[in-house]
Amino acid sequence: MQLIIANKKYSSWSMRPWVVLKHFGIAFDEQQVWLAQPDSREQILRYSPTGKVPCLIDNGITVWDSLAICEYLADSYPHLPLWPKSREARAHARSICAEMHSGFTALRTNMWMNVAAHWPGAGATPEALADIRRIEAIWEDCLARHDGPFLFGDFTIADAFYAPVVMRFATFEPSLSAHAQAYADRIREVPAVQAWVAAGRGETVSVAYYDVRP
Numbered sequence: 001m002q003l004i005i006a007n008k009k010y011s012s013w014s015m016r017p018w019v020v021l022k023h024f025g026i027a028f029d030e031q032q033v034w035l036a037q038p039d040s041r042e043q044i045l046r047y048s049p050t051g052k053v054p055c056l057i058d059n060g061i062t063v064w065d066s067l068a069i070c071e072y073l074a075d076s077y078p079h080l081p082l083w084p085k086s087r088e089a090r091a092h093a094r095s096i097c098a099e100m101h102s103g104f105t106a107l108r109t110n111m112w113m114n115v116a117a118h119w120p121g122a123g124a125t126p127e128a129l130a131d132i133r134r135i136e137a138i139w140e141d142c143l144a145r146h147d148g149p150f151l152f153g154d155f156t157i158a159d160a161f162y163a164p165v166v167m168r169f170a171t172f173e174p175s176l177s178a179h180a181q182a183y184a185d186r187i188r189e190v191p192a193v194q195a196w197v198a199a200g201r202g203e204t205v206s207v208a209y210y211d212v213r214p
Contacts, residue, residue: 001028003069004047004055006035008200010210012113012164014054015196017069019160022192024080026073036207067101070157084152093151093158096138100161107131111172112210113164115200119213120173129174135165136180143179149186163193 003021005014021028033043033053041051048055048064056063056072063072074082083090106127139162142151151158166187169176176184187193 001026001056001058002031002047003028004031004033004044004053004057006033006053007203007205007207008032008196009115009203010035010113010200010207011053012108012167013052013066015113015164015167016066016157016160017054017056017073019163019190019192019196020070020073020082020157022195023155023160023190024073024077024082026077026080034205036209037205066161067097070097070160074157081154082157084146084154084156084158089146089152092142092145093156096142096151097158097161099138100165104131104135104165107135107165107168110214111168111174112214113167114171114210115167115197116203117171117211117213118173119171123172123214124174132169132174132176135162136177139180139183140177143183148183150183155190159187159190163187163190166193167197 003018005011005018008015018030031047033040044053044055045051047057048062050064052064054064054066054069056069058076063069070082084093106125110123110125110128139151142158146153150156151162166184169184170188
């Protein structure tokens with residue numbers, strides 16, 4: 001099994017399935033393609049028909065898009081609790097992952113992921129702050145329903161999907177509720193998340209746009 005990803009410093013989409021694979025102990029080989037290089041798209045197209053990352057290749061099967069990859073992993077490893085156990089909780093988890101996957105455009109635009117940066121207070125547009133309030137509501141609702149420490153009790157795909165948001169919050173430090181901040185702190189303590197961040201901070205290839213304070 002091979003996972004094609006981009007820079008760990010910046011690539012929120014790549015982070016999600018990588019963290020799932022690492023956290024659940026699923027063996028894979030990593031192939032990294034640096035962003036913003038003259039041949040980046042050409043290199044990615046060798047693996048992914050969209051020219052985007054992440055992309056998973058497993059025994060001749062190619063799966064692209066972070067959510068599709070995670071669903072494929074859940075199908076391939078049904079003995080692992082990648083999704084919550086109950087049908088109701090799985091539906092809820094899939095709903096909040098889909099919302100993360102397709103929404104929160106203002107947050108993405110104004111508070112991009114850079115695990116090596118620290119820009120407290122930057123990017124706090126009204127639209128980004130509205131996205132943050134919605135994320136807080138999602139987290140607090142899940143934690144209240146399932147008693148934590150993660151969104152559905154144990155760590156699942158849902159937590160991996162919101163891990164890049166936690167990285168953004170660590171960089172930009174928006175004001176969060178006590179429950180949301182505590183959850184973010186717990187995510188940052190997950191070994192797979194810590195491994196991703198450490199590797200990202202150690203990268204020497206940079207993309208100028210993402211390294212400038214907004």
